[in-house]
Amino acid sequence: MVEAISSTSLETPDLSTEIDESRLYNQGLTPLHPPQKSLIRLRAAIRAGFLLILAVVGEYFLQRELALPGGYIVGVAVLIALALVFILPHRIYRRWGYDMGTEQLRVLRGFMWRTDTIVPFNRIQHIDVAQGPLQRFFGLSTLIVHTAGTHNSIVTLPGLATADAEDMREVIKGHIRQDMI
């Protein structure tokens, strides 16, 4: 499921429909780099795996102790796992969005608990571009922005193509003013 995206452009033909659809859900903001959906799915699959193992173990012990007819716990766990891996990643991915304005950065995130954050560039204290091991595999990075606020002291934007993230960092660095608190 890893599409080989080597260019920084997001408008490659076979993905444009997917991107247009996500623009419907994230208020027309720039969507994340498409491999992010695969990353979300991979992480969901790992969690689903753990869940299934726990369910099987729980089922086994319950069978031993209470001798109930089997299958309930595992059945529920399998349903949750299927939802996690097949239904949720797409919905979570399409709700993400960001907008690099001229003066501020806007980030939209969340499927159930939705948050829309605006960070003015002149409030940013410093910036990181981070990359975890799984992200490296997909060619993605996370932009981490630090502000002086206690709430939202860190604003993260994952799922960016590494080149995009570094470009954004350079643009924002130009705007950082000294001591705006």
Add this chain to the structure above:
Amino acid sequence: MNEAIPATDQQGDAVDSESPFQHLHPLSIILKSVSLLGRNIILIGVLYFSLFDQNLFYTGLAALAIIAVVFGITALVWSRFTYQVEAKEIRIKSGLLNRNNRSIPFDRIQDVSLEQKLLSRLLGLTTVRFETGSGGGEDGALDALKLADGETLRDIIRDYKSGAVAVEGSPSAALQEEESAPIFAMDNRRILVAGIFNFSFILLAIIGTIAQNLDFLLPEGFFDPRTWIETISQQDSINGLSMAARIGGIVAAIASLIAVGVVSGIIRTFIREYGFRLDRVDTGQPGFRRRRGLFTLTDMVMPIHRVQAAIISTGPIRQSFGWYHLKFQSLAGDQSGETDHSAAPCAKPDEIDPIIAETQVEQLPQDAEFNHVNHAFWWRDSVIIWLVLKITALGLGFFVHTGFFALILLAIPLIAIQYLNWQHHQYALTETQIFVRSGWWKRKLTMLPRRKIQTVDISQSPLDHPLDLATLTIGIAGGSALAPLRIMDFDAEKALSLRRQLLPS
């Protein structure tokens, strides 16, 4: 025991690189050992009761060994902690195993605060803390110096910040401050009033906890309500009393509970606010100097330009008597564990006005228009409360006792409180500031200059999407991370337009 100075000249323009590395005052060993032992007194108690079978001799030996170890380690740590006051910075070397060499430039220090706990005061010592305004925690502390040394150090740093050259033995600016009147002070009568309003059940809770832990001393079933009900109904003497006397008894019990709450509130307030004094000082940079405390004397300065927002809190009863509590939010946390700096714990509005006038926060204009939030703030939560209470009441009523059906009546006061909270949740926007009111019982008015806004969030929980509502969260530098400035249950469209006004793109 002064160490020879290593050749660190290349590290800075230190005019005076010959300043010696100094140790903290030797008595601080006693200070730290005593506090460490005090915390470990439970360990000694456990040893006494369990390990040595209440054998005094062995416990005594073990206690002596612990004391010796604690003193020894504290003395070792003391010998490895040195500090050096340069012309533009202070260097602290510390650590037994992990050597830490820290340099704090005076430029980064917002101010120096002096704190004296009871034992420190008896020994004539003080703890010097450097506030650097980096969120959460101070950057360096010298625990402890002689009081005179601490004040000299504070004056050196203040003189540096006010541009004067640091000369040893310069006359302290403290003398000038003593002569001018404080901008706000609390005499004992005022502290008493503040204490009465700080009704607290802490004493009751402490007594209750002690009683519970010593319950082997109390008769069986002391904490079981059923035994009480049985004994009371069995007592012929009580049945003989008239109805009036019984009611009188209950009233007396409630009155004594209230009395305990009031007394413990007064005691707590006295301990914290004794001798409260707020001065307007201008040493290096304009700020407020606050001194207070009965056992632990704290002396700190809050720079005015670091004030992010002003908060005036009160309650319905307090407000009818005209008492308000003024707090400032800034990045450095208050040492006593509060996130906001208390500037005037119990004051009338005409005493608060001059304090706020000194900061960059503006007062509420007379014609400010306050807007309410969406009604869903109260009816949505009311629906949830009512459902939960109904299910609980029905469940308990059917399975436990029919009396529990009455639980549903609890919905009436809870819903009323929700409605009152909605009434009191308002916001107003002026050219330069935003004002947010919240709470019916704990009333808060937050006054925030718009240029101090760091980020603005609009968030929607799963219950908000269908109603098209949102919560606006304003990030400011300082305050609590758990309870940031929020305007709840806004119409989503209005939230977006308000944000566009606050953060013009």
